[in-house]
Amino acid sequence: MNSSQDTIYATAHTQVADFAFDDRVAGVFSDMIKRSVPGYGQIVATIGDYAKRLVQPNSNIYDLGCSLGAATLSIRRHIEGRHCRIIAVDSSEAMIDRCRENLAAYVSHTDVELKCADIRDIQIENASLVVLNFTLQFLPPEERDALLSHIYQGLLPGGALILSEKLRFSDDTIQQLLDAQHLDFKRANGYSELEISQKRSALENVMKTDTLEQHYARFTNAGFTHANVWFQCFNFASMVAVK
Numbered sequence: 001m002n003s004s005q006d007t008i009y010a011t012a013h014t015q016v017a018d019f020a021f022d023d024r025v026a027g028v029f030s031d032m033i034k035r036s037v038p039g040y041g042q043i044v045a046t047i048g049d050y051a052k053r054l055v056q057p058n059s060n061i062y063d064l065g066c067s068l069g070a071a072t073l074s075i076r077r078h079i080e081g082r083h084c085r086i087i088a089v090d091s092s093e094a095m096i097d098r099c100r101e102n103l104a105a106y107v108s109h110t111d112v113e114l115k116c117a118d119i120r121d122i123q124i125e126n127a128s129l130v131v132l133n134f135t136l137q138f139l140p141p142e143e144r145d146a147l148l149s150h151i152y153q154g155l156l157p158g159g160a161l162i163l164s165e166k167l168r169f170s171d172d173t174i175q176q177l178l179d180a181q182h183l184d185f186k187r188a189n190g191y192s193e194l195e196i197s198q199k200r201s202a203l204e205n206v207m208k209t210d211t212l213e214q215h216y217a218r219f220t221n222a223g224f225t226h227a228n229v230w231f232q233c234f235n236f237a238s239m240v241a242v243k
């Protein structure tokens with residue numbers, strides 16, 4: 001997978017534009033997400049383990065907001081021979097183009113349908129696994145409930161949703177503490193104060209985080225009766241919900 005170093009926010013911008021998944025970001029995304037999201041590598045690898053356990057023969061798997069295809073690749077390695085189809089969706093053409101190359105680099109007999117589309121326009125059917133790995137946080141907050149209900153409707157009995165998100169906390173002390181730990185993680189990975197603060201401004205309007213309580217309420221609202229966090233490091237968590 002592409003490993004060019006992320007230097008997007010390394011030089012001072014007079015005005016920081018809203019963050020977008022354009023060609024420049026796609027070109028450094030693998031480096032950016034590993035250096036920015038604590039636990040990302042473990043989460044991606046473990047999504048493959050969940051797939052091995054949960055994916056049903058002849059079913060569909062959805063990777064919504066697939067970026068460069070990390071989760072799809074992890075899933076695909078674990079489900080060969082189950083006659084499944086993976087539908088990997090992203091609205092960024094730059095991501096999809098690179099994702100196609102990444103998928104082609106490995107031999108597989110599992111069909112992957114790559115779609116450059118908005119995840120709100122995707123039909124979900126016959127699904128045993130749906131993955132939203134750090135994607136829901138980029139949807140307008142008022143549209144998140146509808147997407148989760150739609151996913152629930154398309155899941156088979158026993159099917160699961162894996163939802164990874166950056167979290168916000170209603171307790172100010174915890175919010176400040178875990179945010180400070182995350183910033184230290186970014187510093188330890190070589191990001192400067194300028195890079196950290198410019199990226200923070202860029203994300204302000206486009207990434208609105210929810211609290212864990214909001215996520216649990218949304219799962220319940222959508223119809224899920226089983227849901228829990230399975231991974232958390234600071235203000236980043238991954239949850240699993242089962243139908």
Ligand SMILES: Nc1ncnc2c1ncn2[C@@H]1O[C@H](C[S@+](CC[C@H]([NH3+])C(=O)[O-])CC(=O)[O-])[C@@H](O)[C@H]1O
Nearest residue numbers: 021065066067070090091092118119133134135138
């Ligand atoms: N409405 C939308 N429709 C389709 N795609 C969207 C939409 N909104 C955002 N995206 C896409 O969601 C992805 C979010 S990144 C996911 C990482 C990946 N899951 C991974 O496992 O490496 C997470 C991050 O950057 O923090 C981007 O590629 C967007 O283009």
Ligand SMILES: O=C(O)C(=O)Cc1ccccc1
Nearest residue numbers: 032033036037166199200203
């Ligand atoms: O970088 C950050 O501070 C984040 O919150 C995570 C992130 C990672 C990659 C793209 C957008 C946000």
